[in-house]
Amino acid sequence: MALLTLFLSYPAFVCLLCTLIFLVSYFSTSSGKSAFKLPPGPKPLPIIGNLHLLDIKRQDKSLMKFAKEYGPVYTLHFGFQKAVVLTGYEAVRDALVNFTEEFVDRPPIPIFEEIQHGNGVFFSTGELWRTTRRFTMASMRNLGMGKKFLEDQIIEELCFLIRSIKAFEGKPFGLRTFNTAPTNITFAILFGERFDYKDPVFLTLLRLIDEVMCLLGSPLLHLFNFYPFLGFFFNVHKTLLQKVEEVRIIIRDYIKASKQDIHANGLKSYTDALVFKQQEDASKKENLFHDDNLIASILDLVMAGTETTATTLQWAVLLMMKYPSIQEKVQEEIEHVVDPGSWASYEDRKKLPYTNAVIHEIQRFITLLPHVPRCTSVDTHFRGYFIPKGTTVIPSLTSVLLDPSHWETPYEFNPGHFLDAEGKFVKKEAFMPYSLGRRNCMGESLAKMELFLFFAGLLQTFSFQPPPGIAASAIDLTVPKTTFTLRPQPQLTCAVSRE
Template identity: 90%
Template sequence: MALLTLFLSYPAFVGLLCALVFFVSYFATGSGKSALKWPPGPKPLPIIGNLHLLDIKRQDKSLLKFAKEYGPVFTLHFGFQKTVVLTGYEAVRDALVNFTDEFVDRPPIPIFEEIQHGNGVFFSTGELWRTTRRFTMASMRNLGVGKKFLEEQITEELGFLIESIKAFEGEPFGLRTFTMAPTNITFAMLFGERFDYKDPVFLTLLKLIDEVMCLLGSPLLHLFNFYPFLGFFFNDHKLLLQKVEEVRVIIRDYVKASKRDAQANGLRSYTDALVFKQQEDTSKKETLFHDDNLIASILDLVMAGTETTATTLQWAVLLMMKYPSIQEKVQEEIGAVVDLGGWASYEDRKKLPYTNAVIHEIQRFITLLPHVPRYTTVDTHFRGYFIPKGTTVIPSLTSVLLDPHHWATPHEFNPGHFLDAEGRFVQKEAFVPYSLGRRNCMGESLAKTELFLFFAGLLQRFTFQPPPGVAISDIDLSVPKTTFTLRPQPQLTCAVSRE
């Protein structure tokens, strides 16, 4: 309606703009047969490009349909933006691994430009990205990622989550309850302390993260990214920026406290590590670790570092409700390996092939993060096509995780995808929920450890069932809630104690 109002207000201007865009689109890019040999794709319409052909809530599924017609490399027009899409394991891996330097940058997405202004670790580029990512990876290792200490911390947090679930005494409760434990692990790493589940700061951060993630999936937010010059017509991006600023206020308080106390308390958190680094660089005329980059880097990890594992755990419980025979088989396997009253360790995954396969299949099946766009750093010749410098590229992870050439039943939940004929666990090359190449997920090691320990521990203590009056057939997995990630629709579960 906002776009229609604008068009009616300026008919002569819009008519001229439509004619110009149509002329340029038709003769320069439409057929894919120009001298530059762009990848093929559907003919764009003036102003809207190919937006009329996309399911704005499930863009990833729309891309799969285009791939059947145009092949694994094709061109789409998102409004005025010309974008190259890569689908299927071979094309995506080729780009992100064999052409990693050419496809390593992020495009200037309007909403993230407004939020981070080129800072942080996820949407930054060039030397600032390389330096910040390298520092963040080193800091995470120093804080225990990949070490026994962190596994003990996760197991301790699992105990708090289990006590929280026991308090429901078998009555229905929301899947969002499972977000608290993995979120607390991230917060402990970022701020140096875990929160009580009733702590007002913790609850405020949970609420703000949830609101931000939901707004990032809003159709109006997508329209803002396609047509940022029409931002004054939309409100979602303004509300999003307001919510992000509320998170920044909390982060600034932690940074301020770290600057005041870090020397006395030592390095206990990622925030402390950033502050130490900034203080080391005080003698330099220019440092990449200025306050704006500190806040942006922490903000990136607050958002992405909590959303992905927390949402995957919700899906895991929902899928066990949907497939009780699989849940029972996992419980039997864990019971045969782990001592009564003890916890499964991360090392135990080698003795629990079926449990490990189920966790991997959960991640494959849910296609949590369909894609995060890239940006060509130089003019690139790729698979017979020319992609100019500064082109937005979408490597579709959904298309890899559902690639029929690599998965026997790609659209079914089937742990057998990760098992051989003898029931041994098999790692698959097309399992890429954390992406590939130098822009892969920095928290992959932490996420794998968390998912295994939380999932195994929860199924050791509980059997998850639908609430009374809800049949297994009523559990619908086909229409996820589109936020920054693909979340399950809000649903209830009952946790029946196995003790």
């Protein structure tokens, strides 16, 4: 009793004791022999966990390295947080397809908690996520996603893009020029109108999306996510929140306009559909379509719906510069199938196996989005291990797209991965750049259509070459720029008209 009284009279000592108890319990469950039977993994250090073993800029490559020692399912410590990592096609597919409900949630990532506060379609969970995602998918279909109407819009946007490229008259220009067209398609769906490429609002949104994506890849932002209680030491997350708020201001303006005009003009956009649903559910006791969720949902699609396809198109042009023989073969195939003066249609992909294979190989090779974390929604037994509810789970898409047991030359750009001996296109199960399960990419069908039509149309019109003085062999693909996605390093290209 006297000892207990002594402890209670010295708060600092009590705090130290609690810390020791925490560390003991922490390490008792950190190894492969833990009481909870978590997967094995490298021994963590106090406070930093396994961060000293990670390449923060290329976490995806670090995750693959650990798998060689600990197997396809292992535990990793990001500071104080434990995460179960899944690598390779078999483990990732098993989790996302056969345990789709168990691995359906998102973990509370500090920066996205600050941005979205649990709203939207990307990082929300529970009934809010299910209802918002279901509504978003239905709205996208109603707005033409995957239909001929949208194909016509993409072809129209392709013409605007080609016109802007021709203005360079074969002189060098930046790869980011290709962002305008796919971004405009997304904006037309979200806001009901396309933008002129010189429109101030359009240019502002392009700039803000770029700045936000770059900040999301910052090592300092990763540190904030690992140690949010040390946020007062960092400014990067504050800068990011300011940029996001600038995007929100534009979104609020569109929501306000929609509320005023919706009954006169009908539903022409995703924003209109959200506003109509909000008004329709106004009498419900719990209306999930409140303003915060509307803004968050549009914000998710502004960011995710533009960055991925636009960046893939940049990579596509860069790879054609790097491999001119592949570019020429694509052009020859298109010329044999598509009538002169016509654009390749989405249906033509079935008659263009080599072109289709090149597009798929681009997506596989660039491993654009290495992983997006999941979270166990219930206590889960998976592959002989027990993963408690609320545990962060990282399905490594990079490890699937580079899995040597499914790809003959995983680290080489090889369209033959998607062709059989007769040159026919072959689907591959390990091709999953859009992820799998109930959290797969909602815009997959739109992205596929955009990539095919833009890529084919651009190669019908231009041959892409490095700037004068730079050999194709000198183009370096090995060090991508780490943002929210893996972007190509800023580079120039020359578009030589094929007319």
